[in-house]
Amino acid sequence: MGRKDYENWLKEAKWDLETAKVLIKEKRYNTAAFYAQQAVEKLLKAALMYQNESAWGHSIRELLLRWGQITETEIEDLLNPARELDLHYIPARYPNAHPNSTPHEAYDEKIARNAINNANLFFDQIKIKLEENED
Secondary structure, three states: OOHHHHHHHHHHHHHHHHHHHHHHHOOOHHHHHHHHHHHHHHHHHHHHHHOOOOOOOOOHHHHHHHHHHHHOOOOHHHHHHHHHHHOOOOOOOOHHHOOOOOHHHHOOHHHHHHHHHHHHHHHHHHHHHHHHHHO
């Protein structure tokens, strides 16, 4: 893992968050929520790579706990947003997660906006921490 890996994951995380914002404008709410989840997953993987740690898995909560432990960062205020974002990993994409509907029918603007707002919390706090470490 080198600096380039970290930078590539961070770039892709930012791209996914921007994609989520585009998708919400097009009323693609389930996919917007999924991209918000993906943005934070990739952000945390970039943050772990920045620490020269391996980054594996899809659970934002687990990645966050690991990053918080390694960096000795207070993460309590991100645990609930992490749990909420984790809920979009499967149900936002797969019809069998919704017995009487499909993901695009089950998701609405409020759910998607909440996911994007949660993602923004992560970007604000983790970006600040990464910038502090670069000084």
